[in-house]
Amino acid sequence: MSAATRSWSPQGLAARLAGGALRVFLVLAGLFWLLPTLGLLISSFLSPTDLNRGGWWQALSAPSRLTADNYAHLLSNGTITGSLLSTVAITVPATLLVVTLGAFAGYAFAWLEFPGRDWLFLIVVALLVVPVQVALIPVSELFGAIGLFETTAGVVLFHTAFGLPFAVFLLRNFFAEIPRELLEAARLDGAGELRLFTRVVLPLGGPAIASLGIFQFLWVWNDMLVALVFADSAHPPVTVALQQQVRQFGNNIDVLAPGAFLSMVVPLVVFFAFQRQFVTGVMAGAVK
Template identity: 45%
Template sequence: MSETTTPKAKSALDEADAVAGPSETRKLSRKEQRSVDAKTRLASPWASGFALVLAILWSVPTFGLFVSSFRPERAIKTEGWWTFFSNPEVSLENYDAVLNGNTDFAGAFLNTVVITIPAVVIPITLALLAAYAFAWMDFKGRNFLFVAVFALQVVPIQIALIPLLTQYVNFGIDSSLWVLWLSHSIFALPLAIFLLHNFMMDIPRSLIEAARVDGAGHVKIFFQVLLPLLVPAIASFSIFQFLWVWNDLLIALTFAGPDLAPLTLKIGDLAGSRGSEWQLLSAGAFIAMVVPLAVFLGLQRFFVRGLLAGGVKG
């Protein structure tokens, strides 16, 4: 045992050794030691203080955006948002202009929802099937194909936009929802397959072999054995993909037609052609960030579990 092991870690290791059998003692001891040491480091006052300071600094711009969204146009254009506390002026004119004006913000919000949900479901569905094949099915060239998929992550999105747009025009599907769904799915698949594959490899092989002994095939193993265990990983990637698609501007600017403009394009148009109405940006931006914020907070526990999965693997 390492000399730097804390008394708390030693106690946990002693209990683990007492429970584990002779053949499992060393493996379980390593897992318990890593788990306890990680919890001890993360629970230190310095780590907690640093996390608190980082959270405050990260939240200040959001709070400033929230305050500015309720300030009148004159105050926004002439004073900083922090002057609100010395001269509090509250107005709903910005929200009224965004929601009820001629900006068609409600239509852009609906377009964003229609674009985002399939662009999250499609790559996750395909990535789950591909990750299962790479993890638990033996076929020729499996390792080569997995490396090739992993290498696709280094391809910049920018260099693929023009070739993709050319193909979409040739297929006759340009300026349609399929263009946006396919583009987001193509760029998300390499990372999704890589993350889900690594998560699947952390599942004990004995569990899969036991299911095979009971007569389960690949379909039953995937849906009844693996899928319930993959909820944290699916939720983690869903959050990443949802935030990326919801806040995307480049793909929307390249492929979306005027009738399919999402919130990101509309927010850019709120300032006007001459930048004379940029007081509306704070209200529009805050409306656009409410849904991603709610999704992140609602799935936060799955997000943390997915990120930490396999971190203490023995």
């Protein structure tokens, strides 16, 4: 039976209908997932008077009500603009440190022989189950004693410490799947461990490293608990700054709505910009 005949058979028609229904369902699910984002976006362009009068959907029938005044107020609000800079100052170093240290440690646990390697890796795996809340009080006392409490460096160190166990676990498992013959061939060509790591392991582990970077960036950017406890109260991250604005929601909605949208759109942009690497890393880890 030819391919054209099979496509018009009852089984072929059923497969086409099932595939079409699945596509329609996925499109509807995606639109439903994006609906809150669309609502927040439209709300950020509505005046407080219009928002108090009704929901964001009123702009669909009266687009003339949309205005950019809210973003003008946002840019003139030093607390919100400063909080965005504080968030960047925390998120970027915390992500880079976790990815860099996790890659080195993952390679060491995967391919270097040293005493106690397996036991140390078991300790790293055990640290994955330690909740953040358990460390808040003792780390607060430690940071207070060494002068890191309410500093950007303290928040970065906290996020790095709690992000490293997952990073080491993920990258070690990924690096361990690299063929040993490939590494041995590089060693026979005279490559040292550092050269082997940078020229062979890192390029092959690019998808896993990209996935880790996205996870860490999203976690740190959206964090509020750690920032609320350890960050500088005079220069809080955007999550804390927006939470402070919620206390005066009726007066500051023209700042809160665009600020919340900007806070949310940055992780979305990062995810969609690196979604190919993210999917590749997740699928590679699933296959291996």
